Structures are given as structure tokens and as C-alpha cells.
Amino acid sequence: MLRLGTGIGWRPEIADAVERMPGIDWVEVVAENVCPGHLPESLLRLRERGVTVIPHGVSLGLGGADRPDEGRLAALAERVEALGAPLVTEHIAFVRAGGPLTASPGLEAGHLLPVPRTRDALDVLCENVRIAQESLPVPLALENIAALFSWPGEEMTEGEFLSELAERTGVRLLVDVANLHTNHVNRGEDPAEALARLPVEALAYVHVAGGFARDGVWHDSHAHPVPREVLDILTALAGRAAPPGVLLERDENFPEPAELESELSAIRDAVDAGRRTADTPATAATATTTSTADAPVTAATGGARTGTGGTPAGTSPTSAGTGTTAARQRLGVAQAAVLSSLVAGTPVPEGFDRVRMRVQARSLAAKRADVVAKVAPELPVILGAEYRERFLAYARTRPMDGGYRQDALDFAGQLLRKEDPLAPRTHRHLRAWWLDRAGPVPRVPGPAVRAARKVLLRGA
Secondary structure, eight states, X not given: OOOOEEEEEOOGGGHHHHHHOTTOOEEEEEGGGOOTTSOOHHHHHHHHTTOEEEEEOSSOOTTSSSOOOHHHHHHHHHHHHHHTOSOEEEESXXXXXXXXXXXEEEEEEEEEXXXXXXHHHHHHHHHHHHHHHHHOSSOEEEEOOOOSSOOTTOOSOHHHHHHHHHHHHOOEEEEEHHHHHHHHHHHOOOHHHHHHHSOGGGEEEEEEOOOEEETTEEEOOSSSOOOHHHHHHHHHHHHHSOOSEEEEOOOSSOOOHHHHHHHHHHHHHHHHHHHHHHTSHHHHHHHHXXXXXXXXXXXXXXXXXXXXXXXXXTOOHHHHSSTTHHHHHHHHHHHHHXXXXXXXXXXXXXXXOHHHHHHHHHHHHHHHHHHHHHHSTHHHHHHGGGHHHHHHHHHHHOOBOSOHHHHHHHXXXXXXXXXXXXXXXXXXXXXXXXXXXXXXXXXXXXXXXXXXXXXHHTTO
């Protein structure tokens, strides 16, 4: 089994601090944020020191109704090779819906959305996982996600769903204890039940992160300190099985390095507390009886247990071959209806909590605004205080059907066409920015673009 130790999510904003941090055994990097041929110097230095780097994908959408995109799989495999990673991770989520499978417009969520815990969804997910496993050069681990809403008519708990997924495919599990806490607050799910069901032999590593509560909803922000409730779940997990690795995630509002180091110490203490509990005779006996391990999962094989004919043990006849076509269509229709209600303003499907769906829709729009501001940082500079309000108004009427860079271009293009005109100076700068990026060949930056970039570099 791959032993990782204590790690932290590598982000450009804290790259220097991570390099200087004591006790960092490994880091995780968002796969889509690195280019295999131009890895950041900080990551290269960490690798040279023997620090393991794990790519963490966010856009594969293995929980979606369509089969995994070959291009996305190839890109993920390329990053694995470039980083020399022993493992690659993704999410149990869908990120897009619609398209040819449902004869409806293709839509992008821009974020991770929960799959229904139904037999249809599990059959599709298992087949998608096996396709991905065949395309990736190292073992795959999947993460449970946080959710703001529940699907009606679910047939399994989170623990049952994760356990059967691991049993049928041999996939490793990346258990996010912060997401277990989020689902406890938002959906009334018991973290203890999920932990009791987890096949501990499939555990790859653990995520820990912070969030905040607002109006009775827990937001998994990755921008706040880790709360005690999350650390307690980590302790409970460590009481069942020693986590091969534990990683602190922080994506925004980065504190001083000393605060991050303090959070890492609290994480180590929480794991140690769990291991002390596990060492007591009563707890050890319980762990022995609840574990379903037949054999340890190894990093070299991914841990798939096989039945006759090489099919993973526990595989149902429906999911063993191409029999998921009908399940894919049913799942595709359901996911398209949900995503359309979230990003295109269509009616919320029957059985869903309309209040929570509105919260999710606002969250998706806000995330779009934040990410577009990062991939096209000149836009907030050009538009100033108007950026966010204008983008959210645009997002209410224009679903995202491509990536964030295209979204930025579409947003700027719509502003330039609006009857409500921008201020002349703003219009000139925005038009110059749009022309510089929308044409077949980038233009030589004009005075307006150069001026905007200078302002940006001054930190305005």
C-alpha cells in the first residue's frame, strides 16, 4: 500500500511557503492547472527533493451519463507521466449533461455536482471507472463530494454507494472528511454510518478542508480554517484504519504560513488521537469484525479483486459490458433536467428541494464569476466594481457550454453588444481585450490592453 504521510494542496499562491514548510511529505496539484511541458519550477524542485506529487482531476465527470472523454483521459494520463505520480485522483460527480445522448443542448456546470445514489447511476459510474482505469497508467482513486442538495428516490446511503463502487471496480477511495461533514449539515447524513461502511482496504488517502455555515447551509469553501467537527470525523476514520496519507486543502484566502502549519499540526494530532483509540482492545476487535478486506490494495495493481473471467468481483451483469445503454439514457435525461434548472433557469424537476436548488444555482454562478476572474484577470480590472454584478446577470441568461476561457470571451462579447452601453473608456478597453483574444491570430497588444495589464500588475 502506498504510504504518503502528511501533505498539502499545492497552489501557486503558496508555492514558496509550501517549499519551506517542515514535515510536508507530499503535495497534490489540480491536474487541469498544470501543463505537462511547462511544470512550475516549484513543483520540479519538490520532486527533486523526493516529495511525491499527485494530480487531482476536476473535469472528467465520471458520474455523468456519457462515457469518459478520450481526450480528457489522455490529458490526465499525460500529467501523471509528467509528474511521475504513483496515483491519480478524480471525483464521484457529474460536471456536464445534455448533448447527443439526450438530444438536448450540452451544458457545463463548471463545478462538481452529486450523482443520484441509484442502481442506474452506480452501473454507469462503475463502467466509466473501468474505462478510465484502462486508460490511466497508475491506479485511480475517487473522492466523495460535498453537496448542497439531495436527489429524490435514492436507493443507497453514501457508505453503501462507496462500498459497492469499490467492491465492483477495485477503485481506490479518496475520503474527504470535510465533505462528510458538509453532507451531514446539508443533507442530514450520518458521517459515522459512511465510515462504518467504508472498505478500509480501499482507502488511498484523506482530504481535510474548512468551510462556513450560512442560513443553515454548510459551504465547503476551502477558504476557511478546518473546524473541530471535521477533525473529529478524521479522528473517527483514523480509529478504523490508519490513513495512508492526509492532505490539507486550501484554495483561497490563504493565511500566513504559520497558520497553515498550525492546521497541519492539528490534523496530525487528530490522526494520532484516532490511532490511540484504535489501539485499545475493544476498538481493535470492532475494526476486525467490520473490515471487509480480503487482501490489501496495492499501489501497483489498484487493488481490483477479480472473479471468473477477469471481471471485478461483485460486478453486476448490467454493468459488465454494454448493457448500461438504457441506464445511461435514463441518467442522462435526469442529469440534464437538473443541470438545466441550475444554469438555464428551467423549472426545478419534481421532488427536489427548490430552496436548496436556488442556493446551488447561485453558488454555481458565483463560482463561474470567480474562475473567469482568474483565467481572464484583465476583466475585473477593465470593468472595475461592475464586474461581478454584470457577470452574474450574464450567467443568469447564458449557460456555460464550453470552458472558462470561452465563457470569458462570451461574457465580454455580450457586454459589447448590449443596448445598455458601457462607459466609453471601458468599452474601448474591453473591445481591445476581446479582439486580442477572439480573433484567429492574437493581435499585437494595443495601448488599451497594455494599459489594463499595467494596472493589473500594479495590483489595482
